Amino acid sequence: MKITFVLNGQEMQIDAPPDRKVVDLLREDLGLTGTKEGCGAGECGACTILVDGESRLSCLMLAVQLEGRRIKTIEGLSDAENGALHPVQEAFIEYGAVQCGFCTPGMVLSAVHLLEKNPHPTRDKIRQGLGGNLCRCTGYVKIVDAVEAAARKVERDIPKPVKDGAL
Amino acid sequence: MSFKREILEVGYSVPRFDARAKVTGEEKYAIDHYPENLVWAGVKRGGIAHGLIKGIDASAAEALPGVLAVLTRKDVPGTNRQGIVHKDQPVLAGEKVRHRGDPVTLVLAENREILREALRLIHVDIEPLPAVFNPEEALKLEAPQVHEKGNILLRANVQSGRGGEALDECDVVVEETFEVPFQEHAFIETENGVAWQEPDGKIVMIVSSQAPFRDRFEIGHALGIDSGSIRVISPYLGGGFGGKDGATVQCLLALAAQHAGGRPVKMWWEREESFVAGYKRHGVRMAYKMGAMADGALNALHCRLYYDTGAYAHLGGEVMALGMEHAGGPYRIPNTLIEGWCVYTNNPISGAMRGFGVCQVSFAFERMMDLLAARLGMDPLELRIRNALRRGDKNCAGVVQVHSTGIVQCLETMRRHPLWLERESWKLAASSFKRRGVGIAAVFNAMGYGRGLPDSAIAKVELTQEGKFRVYSGVSDMGQGNASAFFQMAGEILCQDASRMELVQPDTERTHPSGSSSAGRTTYTYGNALIKACEALKEKLLHRAALLLMADEERGMALLPGEVHHLPSGRKVALEVLGRVFPESDRISISQFIMPVTQDKLDTGKEFALGFPHAFFSYAAHLAYVEVDELTGKVDVKDYLAVTEGGRVINPQCFEQQVHGGVAQGIGYALTEQVILERGEIMNPCFTNYILPTALDVPDITSLAVETVEHTGPFGMKGIGEVGFNAPLPAIAGAIEDATGIRLTQAPLSADRVLKFQGESDNAAER
Numbered sequence: 001m002k003i004t005f006v007l008n009g010q011e012m013q014i015d016a017p018p019d020r021k022v023v024d025l026l027r028e029d030l031g032l033t034g035t036k037e038g039c040g041a042g043e044c045g046a047c048t049i050l051v052d053g054e055s056r057l058s059c060l061m062l063a064v065q066l067e068g069r070r071i072k073t074i075e076g077l078s079d080a081e082n083g084a085l086h087p088v089q090e091a092f093i094e095y096g097a098v099q100c101g102f103c104t105p106g107m108v109l110s111a112v113h114l115l116e117k118n119p120h121p122t123r124d125k126i127r128q129g130l131g132g133n134l135c136r137c138t139g140y141v142k143i144v145d146a147v148e149a150a151a152r153k154v155e156r157d158i159p160k161p162v163k164d165g166a167l
Numbered sequence: 168m169s170f171k172r173e174i175l176e177v178g179y180s181v182p183r184f185d186a187r188a189k190v191t192g193e194e195k196y197a198i199d200h201y202p203e204n205l206v207w208a209g210v211k212r213g214g215i216a217h218g219l220i221k222g223i224d225a226s227a228a229e230a231l232p233g234v235l236a237v238l239t240r241k242d243v244p245g246t247n248r249q250g251i252v253h254k255d256q257p258v259l260a261g262e263k264v265r266h267r268g269d270p271v272t273l274v275l276a277e278n279r280e281i282l283r284e285a286l287r288l289i290h291v292d293i294e295p296l297p298a299v300f301n302p303e304e305a306l307k308l309e310a311p312q313v314h315e316k317g318n319i320l321l322r323a324n325v326q327s328g329r330g331g332e333a334l335d336e337c338d339v340v341v342e343e344t345f346e347v348p349f350q351e352h353a354f355i356e357t358e359n360g361v362a363w364q365e366p367d368g369k370i371v372m373i374v375s376s377q378a379p380f381r382d383r384f385e386i387g388h389a390l391g392i393d394s395g396s397i398r399v400i401s402p403y404l405g406g407g408f409g410g411k412d413g414a415t416v417q418c419l420l421a422l423a424a425q426h427a428g429g430r431p432v433k434m435w436w437e438r439e440e441s442f443v444a445g446y447k448r449h450g451v452r453m454a455y456k457m458g459a460m461a462d463g464a465l466n467a468l469h470c471r472l473y474y475d476t477g478a479y480a481h482l483g484g485e486v487m488a489l490g491m492e493h494a495g496g497p498y499r500i501p502n503t504l505i506e507g508w509c510v511y512t513n514n515p516i517s518g519a520m521r522g523f524g525v526c527q528v529s530f531a532f533e534r535m536m537d538l539l540a541a542r543l544g545m546d547p548l549e550l551r552i553r554n555a556l557r558r559g560d561k562n563c564a565g566v567v568q569v570h571s572t573g574i575v576q577c578l579e580t581m582r583r584h585p586l587w588l589e590r591e592s593w594k595l596a597a598s599s600f601k602r603r604g605v606g607i608a609a610v611f612n613a614m615g616y617g618r619g620l621p622d623s624a625i626a627k628v629e630l631t632q633e634g635k636f637r638v639y640s641g642v643s644d645m646g647q648g649n650a651s652a653f654f655q656m657a658g659e660i661l662c663q664d665a666s667r668m669e670l671v672q673p674d675t676e677r678t679h680p681s682g683s684s685s686a687g688r689t690t691y692t693y694g695n696a697l698i699k700a701c702e703a704l705k706e707k708l709l710h711r712a713a714l715l716l717m718a719d720e721e722r723g724m725a726l727l728p729g730e731v732h733h734l735p736s737g738r739k740v741a742l743e744v745l746g747r748v749f750p751e752s753d754r755i756s757i758s759q760f761i762m763p764v765t766q767d768k769l770d771t772g773k774e775f776a777l778g779f780p781h782a783f784f785s786y787a788a789h790l791a792y793v794e795v796d797e798l799t800g801k802v803d804v805k806d807y808l809a810v811t812e813g814g815r816v817i818n819p820q821c822f823e824q825q826v827h828g829g830v831a832q833g834i835g836y837a838l839t840e841q842v843i844l845e846r847g848e849i850m851n852p853c854f855t856n857y858i859l860p861t862a863l864d865v866p867d868i869t870s871l872a873v874e875t876v877e878h879t880g881p882f883g884m885k886g887i888g889e890v891g892f893n894a895p896l897p898a899i900a901g902a903i904e905d906a907t908g909i910r911l912t913q914a915p916l917s918a919d920r921v922l923k924f925q926g927e928s929d930n931a932a933e934r
C-alpha cells in the first residue's frame with residue numbers, strides 16, 4: 001500500500017506491505033541502518049525512533065502506522081544544514097558514553113526525547129528515562145554523565161529572555 | 168571539537184575515535200550490510216537434547232516458492248567439524264544431536280518471510296536418547312555418553328607445595344560449596360554475517376567476529392576448502408565478550424555461499440536463536456576447603472571444580488585451565504591441590520566469556536576469605552592485604568610473580584577510601600525494612616593465551632599518498648576501544664593529531680594475522696607490535712626526508728605534525744610530499760610481537776595442552792554497598808568502588824569504560840542473570856525473563872586506577888577488560904551476608920533466594 005510520512009524532515013511516499021516491520025523498512029528498504037535491532041520484541045530499545053517527537057520502538061511498529069507521521073531516526077538528528085551534531089550526540093562522544101555503539105542510536109534518541117520532556121532531569125530521572133534501553137558495554141554511568149552534560153549544554157544554548165522580555 | 172587538532176598522547180583521556188560514527192548511525196556493523204540481490208539463510212535446529220536423526224522431511228520446504236536450497240549433512244564437504252582447539256562440533260548434525268540447538272538443515276531463501284516459513288515446514292525425525300544435564304551425573308559410569316570418547320573433555324590437577332594434605336596442619340579450616348549458572352553474553356548485535364562466492368571460487372565474508380584470521384581455518388577445516396581462498400572482514404562488533412570468539416555463523420554461511428550461485432547470503436540469528444545456539448559462560452560447581460594459621464597466614468587450599476561445557480568443547484578445557492590457575496585467588500598459598508573436571512553434557516554449549524573460567528572461582532575463593540576472616544576474628548580487608556601476592560611470591564599454581572603485581576596497592580587504596588572508612592555509619596543509616604551491608608573482593612585475571620600458543624600480533628602502518636598515517640589493525644574491536652588505543656599509541660610515536668590518522672579494520676586480505684580479540688591481550692599484544700612498526704616507519708621517513716631536505720647528516724631530523732623538519736637548517740617537508748615522492752615500500756612498516764611467557768618449570772598442569780600457565784595478571788579490589796529489602800528480598804547495589812591495577816593507563820576514559828562495563832555485567836551475574844535450564848532447554852531465551860541490568864540497576868561506580876609499570880607492556884600497560892568482571896559477585900554476596908547474615912552460595916543472589924533463606928533464619932529464630 002502507499003504510505004505517506006515525513007522521514008527526517010523530508011516528505012516521502014513509499015509502497016510497502018502494510019505489515020512490514022518499520023525497523024526492516026528503515027534498515028533494509030530505505031538503507032537507514034543507524035536504527036539497530038537487538039531483540040525484535042520490544043525488550044532492548046536499540047530500534048528506538050522518534051514518532052511525532054515521542055520515542056517509539058520500530059520493531060513493534062508496522063509500516064501502516066507510519067501514515068501521516070513525522071519520523072526521526074538517528075540519521076536525521078544532526079543539523080540538516082551544517083551537519084552539526086545534536087548536543088546529546090556531542091556529549092556521548094565527549095563523556096565516553098559509547099563503547100561498541102550498537103545501543104547508541106536508540107539510547108541517544110531516548111535521551112533526546114527525555115530532555116525534551118524534562119530539560120532538567122536528576123540522575124535518577126535520567127536512569128528512569130533510559131530504563132528501556134539496554135546497554136551491555138558501558139554500565140550506563142557515562143551515559144548518564146553524558147545526558148546530564150547535554151542537559152546543561154541545551155540550557156546554555158537556548159537564548160534566555162532578557163529583563164524587558166525581549167529575546 | 169577543538170581537541171581533535173591536538174597531538175595524540177598516551178596517558179590522558181581522548182574521546183574515542185569511533186564514537187562519532189557510532190552516535191550518528193554511520194558506522195557499518197556486519198549486520199548493516201544488505202547487498203543487492205540478497206539471499207537469506209537460516210537453520211533448522213533439532214530441538215531435542217540428545218537423539219539420533221532418523222530422517223529429515225524437507226519436501227514441503229523445497230516446494231515452497233522462493234526457497235533456493237535445503238542443505239543437510241550430506242551437502243557438507245570436508246570434516247563437517249568446527250571448534251577452536253577440539254574439532255568436535257558439527258556444522259550440520261547428520262546422525263546425532265547433542266543439544267537442543269544443534270543445526271540439522273540449512274535453508275536458503277529469497278527473503279526472511281519465506282525462510283521462516285520454510286524452516287517451519289521442515290520436519291526432523293529424531294529418536295531421543297537418554298540425556299545428561301549435570302556434570303557430576305555425567306561422570307558416572309552408567310551416564311549417557313554425549314560423545315563416543317566419553318563425557319570427560321578434560322580432567323586435570325594443579326598442585327603446589329604439599330597439596331591438600333597441608334590442611335591438616337592449619338589452625339583454622341573452612342569448607343563450603345558454591346554454584347554458578349550458565350550466563351548469556353547478550354551482546355546487542357546478535358551473531359550474523361554476509362558472504363558470497365566470487366567467480367574464481369573465493370568466499371568473501373563480512374562477519375561479526377572476534378577472530379577473523381582463525382575463522383578462515385575453522386571454515387576451511389570444516390568445509391574442506393583452502394583457507395587461503397576465504398577472505399574474512401571484521402567490522403566493529405556490536406559487542407562480543409567472548410561469544411563471537413570461534414565460529415558462530417561462519418561455517419554455515421560459507422556453506423550457504425557455495426550454494427547461492429554467487430549471490431550474497433545473509434545469516435542473522437534472532438535473539439532467541441542466539442540464546443539457543445550461541446555459546447554461554449560455563450556453569451560450575453566448586454567444593455572448597457581452605458586453611459590458615461592462627462596469625463592469618465593462608466596455608467592450604469583443596470578444591471574440586473566441575474565445569475559444565477555442554478554439548479561441545481569450544482574452549483572448555485582452556486576455560487577450566489584458567490579457572491584452576493586462579494582458584495587460589497591473588498594470594499600466597501604455599502600448598503594447593505586444585506582438581507578440575509570439564510565435562511560434556513546435553514546442555515547448550517559453553518565457551519569463552521569475559522572472565523573466562525576465573526569469575527566462577529573468584530566467587531568461591533573470595534567468600535572463603537570472608538569465612539576465614541570471620542573464623543579468625545580478623546578484619547576481612549586486613550586478611551587479604553596480609554596474604555596478597557607481591558612480586559617474587561608464588562601464586563597458587565606455583566608460578567613466581569616476576570612482573571607487575573599491584574593487588575596490595577589496590578587493597579591499600581581501598582583502605583584509605585571514604586567508602587571503606589565510612590561504611591559503618593552508612594550501614595547504620597538504613598531505613599525501616601532495609602538492611603545494609605558492605606562487601607569486598609580482591610581478584611585477578613591473567614592476560615594472554617598462556618604458554619604453548621604464541622600470543623602474537625603483526626602490525627602494519629603506512630604513510631599514505633595523501634600524507635596520512637594508516638594503521639592496519641589485525642585484531643577486532645568488539646567495543647572495548649582497542650582501535651582507538653592504537654590511534655593514540657601511533658599518534659604519540661608519530662607526533663600527529665587524529666586528523667592525520669586512519670584505521671583499517673581487520674580484513675584477512677589487507678591486514679596481518681594478529682590473533683583474537685580476547686584474553687585481555689588485544690591492546691597489549693597488537694600495541695607492542697604497533698609501537699615497533701611506528702618507530703621503524705618514523706626512522707625510515709626521517710632517513711628519506713633527510714635526502715629531500717639536502718641534509719648533510721641525519722642528526723636533527725624531527726617528525727612533527729604534518730611535516731618533517733631538519734632542525735639545524737629550519738628546512739621542512741610536508742607529509743603529503745613524502746607520500747607522493749616515495750614508493751609504497753618506503754612508506755610502510757610491518758612488525759611482529761610475541762607476548763613473553765613464564766619461564767618457570769612447573770611439575771603440574773601437564774594435562775593442559777596449551778594455555779597454562781600465565782605470566783601477567785591484572786588485579787582489582789572492589790567494594791560494594793548493598794541494601795536488602797526485608798519484605799521483598801530485593802538486593803540493590805547502592806554504591807560501588809573498583810580499584811584496578813593494569814600497569815600504566817593509556818586512556819583514563821577508556822580504562823573507566825572497561826571497569827564500569829565489567830562491574831555492570833558482574834552485577835547482572837551476581838543478582839539476576841541465569842540461563843534457566845530444564846533438561847537442556849532454555850526456559851528464558853529472551854530479555855523478558857533473562858534479566859540484564861538496566862540503567863536503574865547499576866549505581867554510579869567509582870573507578871580508581873593504581874598505576875604500576877608493566878615493563879613488557881606497550882607504554883607500560885596491561886589488559887584490564889576482564890578483571891573487573893570477577894569481583895562483583897563475591898563482593899555483593901559478602902555484602903548481603905554482612906547485611907542479613909544470609910550466606911548465599913548459589914548465584915544469582917536473587918530476591919527469591921534471599922527471601923527463602925531469610926524465612927529459614929526467621930523461623931529458626933522463632934523456634
